Amino acid sequence: MGGGRLLSSFWGRSLGVLRAGCRVGQAQRPRLTSWAVCSNSQLIWTLQSKPWVFDEYRTMWFKSCRMTFLSLNRMKSYWQLWTRLYSTSQTTVDSNEVKTFLAMAHKWWDEEGMFAPLHSMNDLRVPFIRDNLLKTVANHHPGKPLSGMKILDVGCGGGLLTEPLGRLGASVFGIDPVDENIKTAQHHKAFDPVLDKRIEYRVCSLEEIVEETEETFDAVIASEVVEHVADLETFIQCCRQVLKPTGSLFITTINKTQLSYALGIVFAEQIAGIVPKGTHTWEKFVSPEKLESILESNGLSVQTVAGMLYNPFSGYWHWNENTSLNYAAHAVKSMVPDHSGPAEVVFKGETEEPQAEVSTIPGVHGELKK
Structure with missing residues (x-):
């Protein structure tokens, strides 16, 4: 029961992080769309003249991935703890x-x-x-x-x-x-x-x-x-x-x-x-x-x-x-x-x-x- 609540909590956090990343991406979508319809030369010119735009999205993407992996690692550690506690219950030791x-x-x-x-x-x-x-x-x-x-x-x-x-x-x-x-x-x-x-x-x-x-x-x-x-x-x-x-x-x-x-x-x-x-x-x-x-x-x-x-x-x-x-x-x-x-x-x-x-x-x- 306790292990299930821990897993649900971590999945909720992970999905929340991913949704947050998606909302941020949607807020900035007009600029991305403009890039998509531009020619290759215009895209190159934008990245060269405004490199911070690319850095901003790259930083946001890495942060989102990092938080997701941290959540998964925590879930893994709690799962191992729960498994160990269950296995030790099958012992002659009181x-x-x-x-x-x-x-x-x-x-x-x-x-x-x-x-x-x-x-x-x-x-x-x-x-x-x-x-x-x-x-x-x-x-x-x-x-x-x-x-x-x-x-x-x-x-x-x-x-x-x-x-x-x-x-x-x-x-x-x-x-x-x-x-x-x-x-x-x-x-x-x-x-x-x-x-x-x-x-x-x-x-x-x-x-x-x-x-x-x-x-x-x-x-x-x-x-x-x-x-x-x-x-x-x-x-x-x-x-x-x-x-x-x-x-x-x-x-x-x-x-x-x-x-x-x-x-x-x-x-x-x-x-x-x-x-x-x-x-x-x-x-x-x-x-x-x-x-x-x-x-x-x-x-x-x-x-x-x-x-x-x-x-x-x-x-x-x-x-x-x-x-x-x-x-x-x-x-x-x-x-x-x-x-x-x-x-x-x-x-x-x-x-x-x-x-x-x-x-x-x-x-x-x-x-x-x-």
Whole structure:
């Protein structure tokens, strides 16, 4: 609607300019007619003796053309803007979520501030990711256990999880749709020359890099992200596309229960102020059952679901059998039929390891699905 009004307005201006030029031309038409009936010698004499007449009409004609082209260029720029706005509406990124996190972008690395729970969550999620990935490799460097692995951190924010994974030796690609988040992350990693080489950041959404990074990553991390996306089904599909066969997808999120509404929104946001008001939308929370259904239908086999519990008084996270609040999930991409066998052998070897070696995290409870 708005684009149509812009186009109508510019067409009206353009036609107005052309009509104005025509009216001026009609007012001066007697002189032009006299030229037309004159002989060539008379026309030449007129132009030689009164050159300003020709200059006047030439100037008027150029001005008319210039205004017409300016109007057309403006119409083109507005049309491109309207097209871009329409195309970005078909994305998993929620513009309201972008605005929310834009206002908090400069506070990511304040360990005592609003992101303190995410700093503390690293005590659980980093070992959870590390231990499950190590099941896929026979040998690893003790100091850099994830060396040689490529990891995509979706919705990386200021790099709170990206940097610890880089310190474990992985090559990590962090993406976020909020420009200020990426600026904060880049600024912070620049203080460590080692991380500066291992970590790359980009301002973009997941679906923007699907084609260029298809089947590129050993793992995709979506920690505290899926409860903020506009289209969860599309998001999971994109995660699968960028994963290598038998690659791992790690998700931490909030369950959709009455308890999560009471504690995660009413208490955490409105009473205690642990996180800013408006950070979460309960309707976007997803239950483990629904998430598992979406993952399985998109070729991702769920391996582990474990409950997580945050103590606001101590500031620490704990593993818990109950998933009614926060939980972590690990899923593995199924083997693509037309790929060769060696990767399949590695995957089978993973499932044959004793269950006691699945994770070294104390207190992790999850039913492994074979």
